Amino acid sequence: MVADRASFEVQVSKDGRWSTNTIVYKEDEARGLAKKLLADKKCEGAKIVRNWLRADGTMVESEIFCETRTVKDDGPIRISPIDSVPEVKCEKPEDFMGDSARGVVNRVFRTYLDKQFLTPTELMHSFKELKRLQEKDSLVPSAVDRVAQLQTKDGEQDAKSRSQDIFKSIDEISNRARRVESLKLPKLEGSFSEVMAKIAAMGENEDRDYLAMVVLSRDLMNVRNWVGKLERLCNLAVADNDPHALEMLDGVIADVLGSNVVQDVLGWQPGLGAAIIAMFDLAAGKMKVQKTDAGESAEVLNRLFAENKLPVSKACLLDRAHRQIRSPNPLSRSESEKEGEEFKRVLHRTMTPTGFACGADTAEALTTRYTRLVEQGGSAGRKAALESMFRILPDRAFGLIYLCDMLTTPYGTEHAAAIADLLGMVFRARVIGEFCERTLPPKERMIRATNAHHAVMASTFPPETKQKLAEHIDGILERYLIDEQIVEKLDHHDSPLRDRAVRLVQFCAAGVLPEGKAMTRARQRILALLRQPNFDAHFIDGFTDPLRAQKALRDFHQLLVKAGFG
Structure with missing residues (x-):
């Protein structure tokens, strides 16, 4: 005791x-x-x-x-291994300043940046720091070679000429930073947008946004820890209402979130699975901040995410979560037998009413993780993982959304035949209870089926397959309307005409049905009501105030337009 x-x-x-x-x-x-x-x-x-x-x-x-104890320097710093880069190549020096390019810099120079407490933004806007990096062992040549190899593996350009292009842009970025190194710029006092206004008033030839980033970088370089940088940036973001200033701050916050500060923000977690779930919670602005080691900055960051003010940072955080899902690191820290259980927790956290949180990115990452839970390896293992993922999803509707996502990934190319075979299980679901979870309320069932219909129509399936799937889902929904007398219940004859008409039109406007036979059945019922003699007079029956009666009619006609009766 x-x-x-x-x-x-x-x-x-x-x-x-x-x-x-x-x-x-x-x-x-x-x-x-x-x-x-x-x-x-x-x-x-x-x-x-x-x-x-x-x-x-x-x-x-x-x-x-x-x-x-003091940890000794264990030799030269090396680049971090990366196996992917953005599809679009940077052609101009300005392109290397973009969000996706800075993300690559963040990953490939991760060890160096952590040691120096520098973000890619600070690095690129300081001649002194750029020069120091270029003089550090063979870091820059190694990074350039690796990026060039990844960008030329399709054979459109050879790696050597691509490396030369990148080095040329690096020189131009460095020269630009050197030109403004001695420039006297205002200090970052007050809001970031106020500093931008002061710079604009200086009349310098250099771009205002670039100089504003120089000012921000100089300010951040005085803060020699990640939590401090995050706190400074979050406070600036909260204090600024200017959309462009907030957009620029968002990019630098994303830089900081590429560091190990994420561990401080999340706080202690029992394992990688829990940490991944916490990252998705944070990106949604729903993280429980009691565990955080980052103090008030974690609360502010969480709030900014909740207010959808940091789209670039959100994408960066979710990209990190996906890379952790794909990684070989165990989801459970100490109990290997709980790996499957932890996977299911991550799986359920990434599911939303419309599909996976980030669509194909999340679906592919989860499937890659699942390859470690099957016995087979190689191509057979990937096929087994894809088939197993489809089967463990809550219903065939969600499974179909998953297949639509996977079709756009390398799995779709490698295992198109397996995906086609799994569609057979979708076609065998003849009623909504076989297609959607039985425990879902009627409205949620119809929405789930409709979301699957939308996913099919937006997918890369062949046109004839899309048509068959769409007609199959539409048939399931029409059968459900008939069997459960959904339309008849909404149009109950004991109710006043106005209530019946509004309920039916709201049903058609609610997005619970796709265009097709099911929707047509509901609309025909509405048209039957609208064609009744003196419909408008019957609709406003009971109103004693003419103004209220006119407003009720106007609102109803607006609802009709929303429901597709325009």
Whole structure:
């Protein structure tokens, strides 16, 4: 009973900051874990904090072990391995300043940037920092070679000439940074948009946005930790209402989120699966910030995401989540037998009413992860993963949305025949209870089926396949309307004409049915009502105020237009 009131928090030091590694309930286990951490030569320190729960419910913390040390520089810094780059090549120096290009810089120079506490934006807008990077071992040539190889594997250009193009742009970026190095620019005091206005008033020949980024970079270079940079940027974003200024800040926040600060923002997580779920929560602005090690900046960031003010940062965070899903790292930190269970938790978190959170990107990442849960390897393993993923989804409608997504990925090219075979299971679902989850309410069932219809019509299936699938789903929905007498219930004759008409039109305007036989059946019922003699007079029957009667008619006619009766 006494032991249950004590827990032992094992913390690890990195870059001078302590963060929780794990929590256990036995002191000897905690000491063993701390010793194991310290066995790593790269570990800067480990400590154990004993948490004691008093009878009155308060928690008492006491440090029972702590060891720190200076970690020696372990040789030359190398580029981080990358296996993908954006499809569109950067042609001009300005292109290398774009969001996707900075994302590549963030990944390939990750070790160097973490060591220097620099974002790609700071790097590209400071001649001093660019020069320092170019003088650091063979970092830049190695990075350029790797990017050139990835960008020329389709054979349209040879890697050597592509490398030369990239080096030329790097020189131009460096020369531009050198030209403004000695330029006296305003300090970042007040809002970012105010600084942009001051720069515009200076009348310099250089582009205003570029100089504004120079000012921001100079400001951020004074902050030598990631949490501090994030806090500074988030506060600037909150304080600014100018859309363009916020757009520029969003890009730099995305740069910061490419670092290990994400771990601080998420706080301690029991495993990779939980961390991935937390990343999706954060991107949606729904993260529980109680666990965070980033303090108030995590709360502000969460709020900015909730307000949809950081689209570039959101894309960066979700890209990171997808790369973690694809990675070979286990989702469960210590219990390998729970890997399948953790996968299902991640799977369910990434599902939305319209499909996966990021469509094909999420579907492909999850399928790649699932290849580690099947026995087969290689092409057979990928096929088995695709088929298993389809079967574990909640219903055939969601499975069809998944297949539409996978068709646009390399899996679709490699296993088109397997996808075609799985469509047979979709066609065998003859009624809505076989096509959609039985536990869903009637409206949600129809929406699920309609979303599958939309996915099919937007897919890359051959036209004849799309037509067959669309007609099949439409038939399921029409049969459901007939069997459940959905339209008849909405048009109940005991209700006043106005209520019946409004209910039917709202039903057609609600997006619960696609264009087709099912929708036509509902519209025909509405047309029958509209064609009744003196419909308008019957519709406003009961109104004593002429103005209210006119408004009711206007609102109804607007609803008719929304429902496709324009």
